[in-house]
Amino acid sequence: MADKQFSVLPQHLGIIMDGNGRWAKQRSLVRSEGHKQGSETFRKIGEYAGNLGIRYITFYAFSTENWNRPEAEVNAIMQLFDSFLTEAIDRLDENIEKGIRLHFLGDKSGLSDELQNLMDYVEEQTKNCTKVHLNLAINYGGRQEILQAVKTIAQKVQNGEISVDEISEQMLSDALYTSGQPDPDLIIRPSGELRLSNFLTYQSAYSEFWFSDVLWPDFTEEHLNQALADFEKRHRRFGGI
Ligand code: FPP
Numbered sequence: 001m002a003d004k005q006f007s008v009l010p011q012h013l014g015i016i017m018d019g020n021g022r023w024a025k026q027r028s029l030v031r032s033e034g035h036k037q038g039s040e041t042f043r044k045i046g047e048y049a050g051n052l053g054i055r056y057i058t059f060y061a062f063s064t065e066n067w068n069r070p071e072a073e074v075n076a077i078m079q080l081f082d083s084f085l086t087e088a089i090d091r092l093d094e095n096i097e098k099g100i101r102l103h104f105l106g107d108k109s110g111l112s113d114e115l116q117n118l119m120d121y122v123e124e125q126t127k128n129c130t131k132v133h134l135n136l137a138i139n140y141g142g143r144q145e146i147l148q149a150v151k152t153i154a155q156k157v158q159n160g161e162i163s164v165d166e167i168s169e170q171m172l173s174d175a176l177y178t179s180g181q182p183d184p185d186l187i188i189r190p191s192g193e194l195r196l197s198n199f200l201t202y203q204s205a206y207s208e209f210w211f212s213d214v215l216w217p218d219f220t221e222e223h224l225n226q227a228l229a230d231f232e233k234r235h236r237r238f239g240g241i
Contacts, residue, residue, distance in 0.1 A: 004052070004225050008232050010185035012056035013049060014200055014207070017042060019191030019215030026215075032076035037217035039080045048221045050100065050132040052228070056181050057134055058105065060199045064141030067110075078115065081138060085118040092125055099131025105177035106140030107148070133181060140177070142201025149175035149202075178203055186231045190214045190223070208234050 017038050024034030042059055049057050062077055088095060088102060095102070102122045111119075152175045156162045162171075173179070183203040187196070192213045196204060210227040212219075 004228075006052070006228050006232055009052065009054055009228065010208075010231060011054075011182045012058070012184040012186075013054050014058045014060070014184040014187040014204070015045070016060045016187070016189040016197065016199055017216045018189060018193055020217055022191065023215040023217040031073050034217055035073075035077050035080055039084065041217050041219050043084075045219060045221070045224060046134055048224060050098075050134070052224075055131070055133060056184075057132065058137060058178075058184065058200065059135070060137045060140065060197075062106075062138045062140070063198055064107070064110075064139060064144050065198065078112070081136075082115060082118070084136075085115070085122060088122050089118065089125075092122070096126060096129055099129045101126045101129035101131075101133045103133060103135045103177075105135050105137040105145070107144060108139070110139045135178070135181075137177075137199065140199075142196075142198045145176055146172075146202055172202070176202060183207065185236075186210060186227065188212070188224075188227050190216050190219050206236070206238050208236065 020034030020038040021031045022034070023037060024031050027033075042061075046057060046059065061081065066077070067074060104119050104123065108116050108119060149172055153162075153167055153171060157164055157167075178200070183205070184200055184207045186209075187200070187204060187207045188210045189195075190212045192211070194211055200207070208231055210230055212223060212227075214223055
């Protein structure tokens with residue numbers, strides 16, 4: 001598919017990959033089949049968005065609340081994540097050549113040692129890439145992220161490294177998993193749900209939102225084009241006039 005030209009692109013695009021379970025149900029398949037198809041869509045849309053020139057892309061793969069799902073479903077998602085990491089490592093040279101930096105948002109300590117090792121390895125190996133920053137939010141919760149940032153800063157105060165008055169928005173932003181990255185300009189949520197679900201809670205203060213009824217496994221490059229065409233027309237005021 002030919003890559004479309006847009007006069008304004010979001011610098012940072014966030015995507016909530018929702019609707020996998022319903023996609024599977026519609027086809028009388030087990031929910032994990034929906035996640036499998038969703039992980040294919042993730043690869044396709046990630047590549048397309050990167051080719052369009054979007055520099056920061058964050059996909060929401062697994063929330064801190066998703067542990068409440070049946071064990072088999074959680075295991076299936078972790079297995080898909082493992083496959084993605086293994087593939088990223090197999091194609092490390094290609095990814096580095098394309099300038100793709102991989103980064104994970106969330107509490108790694110809740111994941112298996114094997115996953116943590118693979119995550120640390122790809123992050124380290126791609127840390128000098130600057131063309132596309134691909135973030136995957138896994139075991140991520142916006143409130144948990146803010147809480148750990150507050151604890152990091154409180155520890156600095158307790159150690160006497162900074163005073164309370166020195167705490168700034170910048171300091172808080174720097175203590176988030178997205179440290180050094182711009183805030184998301186556009187957040188896409190498919191599947192008809194109209195909520196943020198603990199995704200980039202702090203960073204989304206001025207994000208534009210784009211919702212669609214399409215289920216994530218059915219999400220195509222054309223849907224992304226539509227979202228970007230709508231984003232082009234938005235008048236962002238950031239509290240001004
Ligand atoms: C929400 O849809 C989706 C998830 C909780 C998992 C998303 C995971 C993937 C797309 C695959 C993982 C890919 C990698 C690379 C880790 P839902 O299951 O809540 O859908 P429903 O609302 O229709 O039930």
